[in-house]
Amino acid sequence: MLQTSQLVKRYDKNLAVSSISFSVQPGEIFGLLGPNGAGKSTTINIITGLIRKDEGRVLVGGADLDKDLVKCKYMMGIVPQDLAIYSDLTAEQNVRFFGSLYGLKGGKLEENTKETLEFVGLYERRKDRAKTFSGGMKRRLNIACGLVHRPKLLILDEPTVGIDPQSRNHIMESITQLNKQGMTILYTTHYMEEAEHLCDRIAIMDMGQIVAQGTLPQLRAMVEEHWYITMALKGEVPMEQLRMVEGVEQIDIRDHRYRFSCKQKKNQLRDLLDLLIHHQVEITDMDINEPDLEDIFLTLTGKSLRD
Numbered sequence: 001m002l003q004t005s006q007l008v009k010r011y012d013k014n015l016a017v018s019s020i021s022f023s024v025q026p027g028e029i030f031g032l033l034g035p036n037g038a039g040k041s042t043t044i045n046i047i048t049g050l051i052r053k054d055e056g057r058v059l060v061g062g063a064d065l066d067k068d069l070v071k072c073k074y075m076m077g078i079v080p081q082d083l084a085i086y087s088d089l090t091a092e093q094n095v096r097f098f099g100s101l102y103g104l105k106g107g108k109l110e111e112n113t114k115e116t117l118e119f120v121g122l123y124e125r126r127k128d129r130a131k132t133f134s135g136g137m138k139r140r141l142n143i144a145c146g147l148v149h150r151p152k153l154l155i156l157d158e159p160t161v162g163i164d165p166q167s168r169n170h171i172m173e174s175i176t177q178l179n180k181q182g183m184t185i186l187y188t189t190h191y192m193e194e195a196e197h198l199c200d201r202i203a204i205m206d207m208g209q210i211v212a213q214g215t216l217p218q219l220r221a222m223v224e225e226h227w228y229i230t231m232a233l234k235g236e237v238p239m240e241q242l243r244m245v246e247g248v249e250q251i252d253i254r255d256h257r258y259r260f261s262c263k264q265k266k267n268q269l270r271d272l273l274d275l276l277i278h279h280q281v282e283i284t285d286m287d288i289n290e291p292d293l294e295d296i297f298l299t300l301t302g303k304s305l306r307d
Contacts, residue, residue, distance in 0.1 A: 001026045001153050001184040002047065007056035009042055016042045018208045020056070024153070024186055029179050031195040032188040033293060034205035040188040041081060043205075044157045047186075048078050061152060074102060077151030079143050081158040087131035091122050094130055095144050102149035112148050119177075120144045121170060136167020143171065147178075154178065155186045160194065172198060192293035202293070206301045216293070223291050223299045229260040229269060231276075232285035238275065245271045250298050257285075261299055 002024040009017040017039045024030040032040045045051045047058055049069050058065035060072040085094050095113045104112055117123040120140040125133070130141060139159060146154065156175070160168045175198060179185055189195055195202050196216060203213035212222055226249070233256060242260075243251060247268045250261040262268040269288070276283060291299070 003059040005057045028200040029185045031199035031202040038205040039208040077146040079146040092126040098145040099148040136163040235281040
């Protein structure tokens with residue numbers, strides 16, 4: 001459904017996107033995972049024709065973006081990170097307007113508008129102006145505007161940023177439902193739990209490059225020689241000494257929880273415990289488990305997704 005080859009985008013001397021290549025198969029959810037500034041939105045803007053690439057090629061449904069831009073755009077539904085709705089229009093007027101841009105009119109436009117608003121849970125508020133909506137409702141309206149023409153490829157750029165948990169769950173459930181109906185979805189996020197939950201395959205981006213891509217089991221296999229210890233600690237934690245423990249490659253701190261990325265299963269757990277006990281640091285909780293996407297990103301890039 002989508003193929004990108006060696007995409008490059010420069011801003012003066014800064015390389016925003018460097019040799020990006022991936023493909024999205026029909027009927028799958030493909031995730032672009034990475035921290036803010038990794039190049040996800042720039043990649044999306046190239047694919048959707050909003051900015052010009054410096055190098056590379058984009059195919060949408062077999063059509064070349066450079067040669068048939070209009071045909072490619074008709075196949076795509078775009079939900080940008082920044083809200084693309086009109087605050088002074090009602091929900092119904094917003095969806096109807098965006099549907100008309102894709103050539104819908106008459107009964108078909110009215111039917112699609114109604115069905116789409118019902119799908120995102122806003123039909124009862126269809127006569128209300130968008131400016132009266134909560135942040136989560138505006139996000140759902142944003143999605144409706146990208147869905148109304150029934151695209152073959154739906155592109156969602158950070159669709160859950162800055163919204164409440166209830167709206168976030170509603171959006172994720174809607175995405176799952178759309179995919180079950182056969183829609184192909186390209187999804188960007190810096191929330192690793194969203195990528196784990198939604199995506200069939202994932203590309204991990206950092207500093208304008210794809211550092212790894214594949215299914216979750218394939219990504220885990222890339223760090224199979226690593227293991228991960230999580231401890232909740234209280235007290236004066238001797239960070240410099242912990243970092244010097246042989247085999248400990250990275251330490252990620254998340255709200256007083258310390259995540260240790262260790263190379264091979266040797267004596268790291270024993271050495272960490274000895275050191276913490278010696279410094280009278282209280283261990284209130286501990287887990288040892290297989291890597292999640294946060295661990296994989298940390299191991300491959302040396303930094304957290306939130307850095």
